[in-house]
Amino acid sequence: MNxxxxxxxxxxxxxxxxxxxxxxxxxxxxxxxALYGAGPVSVYRVPGRINLIGxxxxxxxxxxxxxxLDKDILFLARRRxxxxxxxxxxxxxxxxxxxxxxxxxxxxYPTGDWGNYAKGPAQLLARRAAAxxxxxxxxxxxxxxxxxxxxxxxxSSSALTVGAGLVLSELNGLGYTAAELAWLxxxxxxxxxxxxxxxxxxxxxxxxxxxxLFLDCRSRGQGENGLPQFQTELVPLPQGYNLIVADTxxxxxxxxxxxxxxxxxxxIGVALLQRRYPELRYLRDLEGKDxxxxxxxxxxxxxxxxxxxxxxxxxxxxxxxFPESAAPFRVRQRCRHIVTENQRVRQSVAALKAGDxxxxxxxxxxxHASVSVDYGASCDELEIMVxxxxxxSGVLGARMTGAGWGGCVISLARRGCESAFIDHVRPGxxxxxxxxxxxxxxxxxxxAGLVESDVVA
Ligand code: NG1
Numbered sequence: 001m002n003x004x005x006x007x008x009x010x011x012x013x014x015x016x017x018x019x020x021x022x023x024x025x026x027x028x029x030x031x032x033x034a035l036y037g038a039g040p041v042s043v044y045r046v047p048g049r050i051n052l053i054g055x056x057x058x059x060x061x062x063x064x065x066x067x068x069l070d071k072d073i074l075f076l077a078r079r080r081x082x083x084x085x086x087x088x089x090x091x092x093x094x095x096x097x098x099x100x101x102x103x104x105x106x107x108x109y110p111t112g113d114w115g116n117y118a119k120g121p122a123q124l125l126a127r128r129a130a131a132x133x134x135x136x137x138x139x140x141x142x143x144x145x146x147x148x149x150x151x152x153x154x155x156s157s158s159a160l161t162v163g164a165g166l167v168l169s170e171l172n173g174l175g176y177t178a179a180e181l182a183w184l185x186x187x188x189x190x191x192x193x194x195x196x197x198x199x200x201x202x203x204x205x206x207x208x209x210x211x212x213l214f215l216d217c218r219s220r221g222q223g224e225n226g227l228p229q230f231q232t233e234l235v236p237l238p239q240g241y242n243l244i245v246a247d248t249x250x251x252x253x254x255x256x257x258x259x260x261x262x263x264x265x266x267x268i269g270v271a272l273l274q275r276r277y278p279e280l281r282y283l284r285d286l287e288g289k290d291x292x293x294x295x296x297x298x299x300x301x302x303x304x305x306x307x308x309x310x311x312x313x314x315x316x317x318x319x320x321x322f323p324e325s326a327a328p329f330r331v332r333q334r335c336r337h338i339v340t341e342n343q344r345v346r347q348s349v350a351a352l353k354a355g356d357x358x359x360x361x362x363x364x365x366x367x368h369a370s371v372s373v374d375y376g377a378s379c380d381e382l383e384i385m386v387x388x389x390x391x392x393s394g395v396l397g398a399r400m401t402g403a404g405w406g407g408c409v410i411s412l413a414r415r416g417c418e419s420a421f422i423d424h425v426r427p428g429x430x431x432x433x434x435x436x437x438x439x440x441x442x443x444x445x446x447x448a449g450l451v452e453s454d455v456v457a
Contacts, residue, residue: 005452012045012446013070021146025074025451028090028141032076033457035088036137039078041457042171046163046448047072048148049155049203050245050401050410052212053364054345055371058197060266060338061218061284063345066199067237068207069154069245070445073142075163076457079171084135087118091143102126102133102168111193117157120191121165124184125174133172138164149438151251153402157192158200159448161185166205166448178205178447180227196259198230207447208234214349218284235349237444238357240415241396246389246425247438248381250406259403260320262334262375267317269298269335272310283338291339298335301328330376337374341367361396361412368399377404381433385409388428392421410442 009021025043032041047068054064080086083102089095098115100106106123109115118138126133140163142148148156162185169176176184182205186198202215211234219228237243252258266283273280276297280286286294299306304324307314314322344363351359368386372378382400386409389398394417401410413421422439429437 008451012451014443017070017146024141024146028074028076028139029455029457031088031090031141032078032137032139035139036078036086038457040454041076041078042167042453043451043455044075044077044163044166044170044449045072045451046075046159046166046204047207047445048159049200049207050243050408050442051199052243052401052410053348053367053399054199054341055367055401055404056262056375056377057284057338057341057345058199058215058217059263061282062338062342064197064199064215064217065212065235065345065348066203066207066215067212067243067442067444068203068447069148070443071146071148071154072445073140073148073156073159073163074451075167076139076141077167077171078137080135080137082135083132085118085122085138085168086135087115087138087140089114090139090141095140102135108191114160116192117160117189118164120188121161121185122168123191124188125165125168125172128184129172129174133168136167136171138167149247149408151407152247153400153404153407154245155200155204155402158185158189158196159204161189161192162201162204162448170450178449179230179232180223180225181205183227183230193256202230202232204448206232207445209446210237210444211235212237212352212444214345218282233349235352238352238355238360241357242413242415242418243442243444244389244411244413244418244421245401245440245442246385246409246411246429248379248385248406248408248429248433249435249437250379250381252379252405258377258405260318261322261326261329262377264314264318264320264322265329265331265334266338268302268307268312268314268329269331271312271317272299272331273297283335284342286335286339287342291336294339295332295336298332300332301330303328333374333376337370340370340374344370357412358396364397364399364410364412365390371400371404375404379405381406381429381435382409384432385425385429385437388425389421391428392417392424395421
């Protein structure tokens with residue numbers, strides 16, 4: 001590794017971090033050679049993300065405004081002549097090695113196994129490819145402090161899928177664009193059992209330094225290869241401000257089941273509204289309609305018996321099974337969150353373009369209230385963190401980011417108040433919860449891509 005590396009990493013990371021990043025890349029290359037033997041290796045990276053605003057809107061074809069973190073996962077890869085995929089992780093205790101052959105039908109590992117994040121894209125790309133795909137030897141490095149924090153709502157699992165898809169596509173010369181790979185990675189994640197949206201994969205692939213990405217999650221048509229196309233727009237982040245990320249260190253075990261219940265509640269809302277608006281497919285279609293007319297069409301809560309009486313069969317709306325003992329579905333308030341959140345994303349883009357940072361901060365605060373009260377996706381620790389963050393002078397807005405029920409809070413803060421933030425929020429959160437939070441300033445980073453090809457490990 002030489003001066004080129006230093007220059008290349010300087011384009012990706014903040015100047016003070018380049019030395020440490022260089023050491024990190026070097027460690028990974030050495031490990032790769034020890035595992036798979038010396039020879040050429042290509043190095044890719046995929047960032048995690050924060051979402052500035054637009055929570056739980058993507059799977060109802062709405063709007064989102066995420067940015068990439070400057071924390072990422074590295075993928076070191078060498079093409080194989082056969083179809084075998086061998087995957088090692090630098091953190092081998094948490095992520096034991098996996099090995100499988102690429103095919104159009106790859107039997108999954110048990111649910112929750114990390115290897116499925118590589119199998120998903122491998123199967124999808126194999127199904128779409130004209131010829132059999134080459135396998136790869138792969139080393140994944142996402143360890144702290146420069147890796148993407150796991151389970152923190154900053155999308156480390158999507159970064160895995162995106163990275164595996166990117167590596168397989170590039171080393172097989174499949175020629176997908178960044179946006180196409182983002183969409184395909186979203187599809188591939190279904191293999192893991194997630195019913196999520198496309199935000200995480202798009203920001204991972206398309207992010208630009210110091211920018212947020214506005215994404216309209218409704219496709220505006222198909223490209224020549226049959227893949228859907230989406231409207232995106234880079235929005236510069238305001239100068240003189242920082243985004244401070246505070247990790248609550250709370251990870252709820254049942255996020256996925258809570259998440260799937262929210263997906264179901266939105267779909268129940270759509271099914272009910274279709275009786276009045278037959279053309280409606282997603283809650284996004286309510287844009288432009290007066291919410292005061294829509295709201296009375298949606299019950300506050302629906303039990304299984306209510307669903308039956310209304311002729312709604314949930315298993316036709318979502319391919320996830322829910323226990324019949326589950327709490328009633330809170331249809332009205334969930335839909336209200338998604339409708340108002342889409343409006344706030346639009347307003348945020350306008351405010352940022354106009355340089356109205358105060359307005360954007362206020363919209364972040366409103367978004368938090370909505371996702372917490374209407375969408376029920378917060379938890380005590382997130383509320384404590386948000387309240388503490390807002391007490392710091394220079395903070396214009398604070399909200400949870402990601403799916404919720406734990407994870408991180410992001411705060412928009414005037415540059416220079418980082419130390420005051422840490423001095424106030426860290427002990428305050430510890431006093432209230434007994435947990436020391438992780439707090440870091442996020443430099444909105446660069447999207448996924450090749451760092452260097454054919455390096456000799
Ligand atoms: P995270 O926070 O990464 O679990 C999830 C979904 C997003 C989006 C957000 C909520 C996946 C892979 N990601 O993100 O698409 O719906 O929640 O805004 O399901």
